[in-house]
Amino acid sequence: MKELFPIKHVMGFVFSLILTSVALLVYILDMSFALGLTILLITAFAQAALQLVVFMHAGESEDKGAIYTSVYYGIIIAVLTVFGTLLAMIWGYV
């Protein structure tokens, strides 16, 4: 019975619903901009990771290495771009 019931996927689905409702709270509840954005950022990244691992089977094929390398590479580039832009356009702008 245990093999037949896709417990991992059901749990994943429930968890992604929870993440969505937490993100929705930002709109419903009255909170500060900073807090709202922090919640959105965290839930968004958790959601993306969840989808990638559970529903897109990132770690289940022989290409595991290539897939995770490209994901990490993408994250590094994105972080460098965003923070570099903030640095050049806002923080370091005189």
Added chain:
Amino acid sequence: MDFFERFMIPHPSPAIYAAMVAIVLTSIAIVVGLTYFKKWGYLWREWITTVDHKKIGIMYLISALLMLFRGGVDALMMRAQTAVPENALLDAQHYNEIFTTHGIVMIIFMAMAFIIALMNFVIPLQIGARDVAFPRLNAVSFWLYFMGAMLFNLSFVIGGSPSSGWTSYFPLAGDELSPSVGTNYYMLALQISGLGTLITGINFIVTILKMRAPGMTLMKMPMFTWSGLITNVIIVFAFPVLTVALAMGTMDRLFATNFFTTTDGGMDMLWANLFWVWGHPEVYILILPAFGIYSEVISTFSRRNLYGYNSMVASMVIISLLSFVVWVHHFFTMGQGAMVNSIFSITTMAIAIPTGIKIFNWLLTMWKGKIQFTVPMLYSLGFIPIFTIGGVTGVMLGMSAADYQYHNTMFLVAHFHLVIIPGVVFAMIAGLTYWWPKMFGFMLNERIGRWAFGFIAGGTCLAFFPMFISGLDGQARRMYTYSESTGFGFWNMLSFIGALGLAVGFILIVYNIYYSTRYASRDIGDDPWNARSLEWATHNPVPEYNFAITPQVNSSQAFWDSKKNGHTLFKGGYKEIHMPNNSGVPFVMSVFFFIFGFAFVFSMWITAVVSLIGIFACMLHRSFEKDHGHHISVAEIERTESELRGARNE
């Protein structure tokens, strides 16, 4: 009448009218010619619907050469205009349009197409594959690029060309300061061809990672394939930034959003920022395949294994990362503080280290090698000193404190041309000459090729070295004229003469193609250069399926091993080969993209929506299409193989 007025050129001149007549006449000639010689069916079956990576590569190649001449004529007109002080050949507006289109055409529609042409043709052969991973998608890539290029070139005769520079900085490129549709063309044409490039990137990463011949581990890939892999990784991560920036710019211009405006919370500098987040990696997208070509050429014609294979790979990986963290050096003078500029200065100068490693590896490959001065090798040898000068002046520009002196002067123009011309154009010509026999079954004439090299290398030096001096003297770039008292006249005249030399060189290349097509021997065997990698292990011309038997690989130069060290490349007998079918859908969908882009440029929304429906209809058609490809029988392989072998033995 109102409807047609929008298509008028806002700022016409006799040259543009002449071009309109020429375009109409050429189109009529092409249609009449195709009909007269009954070639429509051939064109449709063999080329427009093809998914064969070799044919797609050749179509990219032809488009790139066409665009080279369009961009080259732009360049000649610029140099002619500035050759003497107070020249009235062009007015300011036309000059602006010409330097804008020169930049875009050369970078996006010439250089990108050229590297993708060579990657398409060579990489599947080098890794012993039968095609790319997604052949149909490859055709989509080409046709999107082609339609983007055509849309961009259409601006010349319908509606007016963009004129705010190839970088198209806002607020100048906004609809207040650039009211003509020119910049709309820029946004849409780049968007469409950029989609094609992004698809190519994904396609080639998958191809290289998944379709290598048995035994070819990553560290046994030929260097051109390695450079292709790194290039496509950069494409996949850099092009989305351009896509987003172009979408925001288009919305600013057409839907009155305020991303890059100076009012209502817009940030005009964000465009420059996003543009160069894409733009600097783009430089490495162009130059890494060139490095790959030089590695192949230098190793082949020095008769030596490539020196420092591991460090070559490592330096490319490092370049691919560093290329994403230097972009601010394009706008050091925009107002960031010293801290920010210093950070990006240091990252910029750091790139010189892996690049230097590569230069030394090439030198050490040639060291003690038996160098053969063939045309591809001449370009590789010319590349090293000229590129080094271009690169070193780049390090000068990369020092942010000093950059205030050089910024936006002809010094910068000299620098990047002396990087891009030897780094990309020389490599493309070298690669073209090197792989030409594989593509067309005969060699290009060496003597004419050497003359062409002389004119191109000499012309490059003469055209761009004087700009260092006039730039340091204060000549700003993009200035359409200057007074005699500035003293720039002499240097600009030298540049003009150099540009003419370059033009002669390119005409010689065209003449060489014509001459060799007529007179060159077709009896050259499969491996005329005595080369080292797998693409030379199959026949000339390459059969549809590339390799009758999938090759077995044991080193980074498997073909050389099979010739010299008794390695067996092809084990076993023929088996049935499964190949993809041709399809007209990529072309049709790209035509819809073209109409969509054109409609968007002129804000014709009904047409835009209809063509968008067409695009989605094509995708839907693909989703429900059952296409399992076709099989080539053993008998047919045997027939083809013995024919190709027979042609050689005669």
